[in-house]
Amino acid sequence: MTVRVQAEPFDAGAELDAFAQGRTDIGAVVSFTGVVRDTKGDLQEMLIEHYPGMTESAISKIATEAVQRWDLADVLVIHRYGPLAPGAPIMMVATASAHRAAAFEAADFLMDYLKSRAPFWKKEITGDGATWVAAKDADEDALKRW
Secondary structure (H helix, E strand, O other): OEEEEEOOOOOHHHHHHHHHOOOOOOOEEEEEEEEOOOOOOOEEEEEEEEOOOHHHHHHHHHHHHHHHHHOOOEEEEEEEOEEEOOOOEEEEEEEEEOOHHHHHHHHHHHHHHHHHOOOEEEEEEEOOEEEEOOOOHHHHHHHOOO
């Protein structure tokens, strides 16, 4: 299990290749990469803040729960912080399991958690100023499935 919280960009394809490299004990790898979305067409950057140590610990805890619930062979979570341009990769989740259902469900679970509970704070910076991104009811509702 690997959890990385970093400012540096990452290459999702290279990360996925390294994640699955040499694994003959798995039958499925599922990945999701999130990118900074410019919903209104005026986003200059997304600023992501976190508390070092606390963030990694919180994500590691939920990744461990996913491994236990779905019998995963491995988990990778990468999440960036700092200023990010529209279209930049912001995060990645990868899960590996003997069977696809477990890999898909665990990845979905991890995404719901990261979206709603991981200790990150996001600020959108536009030509009109800066605003903090509020939590969405739909994201909270998604957690009820688990």
